[in-house]
Amino acid sequence: MAGDLFGGLGGLMKGLSSFMPQDDPAVKLLNVQTEVSQLKSDEQAVLAEIGQAALDTYGIESFGEKGEKLLYIRKSLESASQKLNQAKTEKEEVEAQKKKQDAERTCPECGTLNPEGTRFCQECGARLGAKEKRICPECGGQVEDGIRFCGECGHRMEE
Ligand SMILES: [Zn+2]
Ligand SMILES: [Zn+2]
Numbered sequence: 001m002a003g004d005l006f007g008g009l010g011g012l013m014k015g016l017s018s019f020m021p022q023d024d025p026a027v028k029l030l031n032v033q034t035e036v037s038q039l040k041s042d043e044q045a046v047l048a049e050i051g052q053a054a055l056d057t058y059g060i061e062s063f064g065e066k067g068e069k070l071l072y073i074r075k076s077l078e079s080a081s082q083k084l085n086q087a088k089t090e091k092e093e094v095e096a097q098k099k100k101q102d103a104e105r106t107c108p109e110c111g112t113l114n115p116e117g118t119r120f121c122q123e124c125g126a127r128l129g130a131k132e133k134r135i136c137p138e139c140g141g142q143v144e145d146g147i148r149f150c151g152e153c154g155h156r157m158e159e
Helices: 002-017 027-059 060-105
Strands: 133-135 142-144
Touching: 027 060
Parallel strands: none
Antiparallel strands: 133 142
């Protein structure tokens, strides 16, 4: 629960401040600030639990304007969450697209990342966006995808 989290944080702060002189006003301030914010967040957590219990017992309609406000917030939260998911998906799509483009611009021979629109590697002249290569099971030579016979040994490549 949140209480444990803040308890842990408080313990950490106490651990850190124990290296500093305890009568230092700055240390005292830090300790008291930590204690106050810890208690405040504990208070909020318990208030939320009480609120939830009251909602469960009396129903949201019993809370008039505040109940309506809560319903409105929940509705907004729902649509905001949907927007969040949508934005995440869009970001992932853009990143996947960029990764694909980067892969196409990366030289299969020397690994150089070339500028957009380049068809030949600026470093070694190899053709970019080359088809994936397969390994000939017969001689171990590299055979471009779509080529039916190994150029080294004539082995028929499986489709
Ligand atoms: Zn290259
Ligand atoms: Zn071969």
